[in-house]
Amino acid sequence: MNLFDLTLQFKGFPIKEARKRIAETNAISESDFSIFTEQLKSEIVGYHLRENTFYKKFAATVNISSWEDIPILKKEHIQIPLEERVSNGFSKKNTYQGRTSGSSGTPLVYAKDHFCHAMTWAHIMDRFGWYGIDFNTSYQARFYGIPLDTKGYYKERIKDTLANRHRFSIFDLSDTKLEAFLNTFRRKKFDYINGHTSSIVLFSKFLQQKGIILTSVCPTLRTCVVTSEMLFEDDKKLMEQQLGVPVINEYGASELDLIAFTNKEGNLQLNNQTVFVEIVDSNGNVVPHGQTGHIVVTSFYNKAHPFIRYDIGDLGTIDPSSTSKKPILKGLEGRANDMAHLANGKTVPGHTFYYVTKTALGSDSLVKEFVITQNDVETFTISYVSERELIASEIKSLEVALQLYLKTSVKLKHKKVDSLDRSTNGKLKQFVSLLK
Incomplete structure (x- = not known):
């Protein structure tokens, strides 16, 4: 043996x-x-x-x-x-x-x-x-x-x-x-x-x-x-x-x-x-x-x-x-509870935001990793790891892509971070909802 x-x-x-x-x-x-x-x-x-x-x-x-x-x-x-x-x-x-x-x-x-x-x-x-x-x-x-x-x-x-x-x-x-x-x-x-x-x-x-x-x-x-x-x-x-x-x-x-x-x-x-x-x-x-x-x-x-x-x-x-x-x-x-709930009553799966970033930033983007957080029904924050801050045109592309996939207007906040928080076993959750 x-x-x-x-x-x-x-x-x-x-x-x-x-x-x-x-x-x-x-x-x-x-x-x-x-x-x-x-x-x-x-x-x-x-x-x-x-x-x-x-x-x-x-x-x-x-x-x-x-x-x-x-x-x-x-x-x-x-x-x-x-x-x-x-x-x-x-x-x-x-x-x-x-x-x-x-x-x-x-x-x-x-x-x-x-x-x-x-x-x-x-x-x-x-x-x-x-x-x-x-x-x-x-x-x-x-x-x-x-x-x-x-x-x-x-x-x-x-x-x-x-x-x-x-x-x-x-x-x-x-x-x-x-x-x-x-x-x-x-x-x-x-x-x-x-x-x-x-x-x-x-x-x-x-x-x-x-x-x-x-x-x-x-x-x-x-x-x-x-x-x-x-x-x-x-x-x-x-x-x-x-x-x-x-x-x-x-x-x-x-x-x-x-x-x-x-x-x-x-x-x-x-x-x-x-x-x-x-x-x-x-x-x-x-x-x-x-x-x-x-x-x-x-x-x-x-x-x-x-x-x-x-x-x-x-x-x-x-x-x-x-x-x-x-x-x-x-x-x-993905998980049934990884859903974004919007002001217009629509619900979309969390993995939608993966396609939002791919559409907006392309496969050759300097963004290495990201997490999207839903703060409320109208506001989302993207935390990202990158060599530089996103410029105005890239932020605009993200906003347009959000409108395209969500079919409604939302507010987008953004912040560059050195690293993203992972769970104790190393798993990265790319969408997090703070809604109760």
């Missing part, structure tokens, strides 16, 4: 058994896969209705023979102490416990039983394996944040060593630091990059300014996997051009699993091995494939904590061509 697997096994996570289960799931035929799914759905609901006091109360009147009658579980439903949510027989001693980043506005402490956590890793390793990445042997260039307290810092560094990865801390993305990143790529034989989208985009812009293709200085590099933030097509093209490798999109939720991963055909293929994904409307009704709604996920293997028809707070669309064996996430529109 290799080091990564051995570390998981040593911590009590049965990775060998989990990888065997994933292999068995992969072998299930298309015709039998829906039966497999229905069986796992029934088993996990039945388990929590028997063994979880919280879920018994939450779904007291549920008819388990009708899946769509099972209530949607939302984050606000589980904002109670963790010990009040775990199933009989589970505690801190026999579960993996984690905390979400709070990008939805509400951090969550959660638990997974040991087999569930092993299944999460087995599924991730299976998907990365599509591109020849082996967590035991492939060397990762990791663009992530890192705890700044001494204990947390060294704990993360030890984990990096055991996981065969070199961490590039993304809390400082100055040109001086990016130059140091580049020099590290010159020295080390990385197999792949994994990290937050915005930080790798910024590194790619730095490479573009220097006229460098990363594979020219690090020829062992084979692919790049981005995660945690929206991946826009223009940014993907820039990264592939400057990194010199394909860019793969990873979409997941830490309390659940990897939810979707770019397959070899270039589509975001949904995880159907350890979770069941549905799209529902605002009333909790399942919508037809091709229609956008709330992404709702059921964890098949987590017996420690119920995540059954759990609304993760994102909006998405399942492709009409999807099958039970190969479901495809056609559209991913």
Whole structure:
């Protein structure tokens, strides 16, 4: 057994058994896969209705023979102490416990039983394996944040060593630091990059300014996997051009699993091995494939904590061509609460402002990163990192683009900053609303 697997096994996570289960799931035929799914759905609901006091109360009147009658579980439903949510027989001693980043506005402490956590890793390793990445042997260039307290810092560094990865801390993305990143790529034989989208985009812009293709200085590099933030097509093209490798999109939720991963055909293929994904409307009704709604996920293997028809707070669309064996996430529109509410009553998704800046400033803009903040229904502030202040004509272009996309007049404030605030794990939220 290799080091990564051995570390998981040593911590009590049965990775060998989990990888065997994933292999068995992969072998299930298309015709039998829906039966497999229905069986796992029934088993996990039945388990929590028997063994979880919280879920018994939450779904007291549920008819388990009708899946769509099972209530949607939302984050606000589980904002109670963790010990009040775990199933009989589970505690801190026999579960993996984690905390979400709070990008939805509400951090969550959660638990997974040991087999569930092993299944999460087995599924991730299976998907990365599509591109020849082996967590035991492939060397990762990791663009992530890192705890700044001494204990947390060294704990993360030890984990990096055991996981065969070199961490590039993304809390400082100055040109001086990016130059140091580049020099590290010159020295080390990385197999792949994994990290937050915005930080790798910024590194790619730095490479573009220097006229460098990363594979020219690090020829062992084979692919790049981005995660945690929206991946826009223009940014993907820039990264592939400057990194010199394909860019793969990873979409997941830490309390659940990897939810979707770019397959070899270039589509975001949904995880159907350890979770069941549905799209529902605002009333909790399942919508037809091709229609956008709330992404709702059921964890098949987590017996420690119920995540059954759990609304993760994102909006998405399942492709009409999807099958039970190969479901495809056609559209991913970001968090449902990342919306701008305008004075005329209109609501627009936060990622609209990405296109506003692209339209107004162009792909060769000196603006490296930005955050749009909605102060009130009529006022927005753009905070940006750039080599210089935006000039009057650029500000005017932004105002025109805002009018074009929002279909109404708004006030735009602007301020140049040295750096943008990232969450504790390094995630950059490009739209923030201060509306209550």
